[in-house]
Amino acid sequence: DSGVTQTPKHLITATGQRVTLRCSPRSGDLSVYWYQQSLDQGLQFLIQYYNGEERAKGNILERFSAQQFPDLHSELNLSSLELGDSALYFCASSVEGGNQPQHFGDGTRLSIL
């Protein structure tokens, strides 16, 4: 158990809809990262928050947004969903940032019908 908790485990929704994925980092970790894992693209970094502030951005679509709350949990919002958004979405956390291990949750599997 990595100590990172993600909910829900599974989400099934339709195109055009909006969903929110939730992540609770390990106790004491200030950085939260979001990744997308699809069969054809592997693990792709989306965005990082550190202590409530956005710190690094990857190839995150404009339809996607995230935030980190004062209690350090984070939410990833996906809107105007398309079939291609079907993937596993992982959250990871680390104590700070930079050259430190990131510890991953078990992901949310998003299926768009």
Add this chain to the structure above:
Amino acid sequence: GESVGLHLPTLSVQEGDNSIINCAYSNSASDYFIWYKQESGKGPQFIIDIRSNMDKRQGQRVTVLLNKTVKHLSLQIAATQPGDSAVYFCAENIGNTDKLIFGTGTRLQVFP
């Protein structure tokens, strides 16, 4: 559980043998590297890391070797066990940017 990539390179080893999983990284400015293990239906699990000022680091039954000259990373698993069966990913962090760049992964299959 989901298969992570249908066309991953696969390494098949016999239980008890040593395994070597290789990874070529992309950026000469990368200064931090991590190996992860991902089992079906789970998130990547941290195995071991190494910084660019080192060329070898050992953990419990695992060793990571870093060759910066040819931008190559390897993970050695001693006395491979059935529980080691998983997909293994290397990841690099370029210049303390906080975002990990993951390789495509290698599937390790351990047979009795």
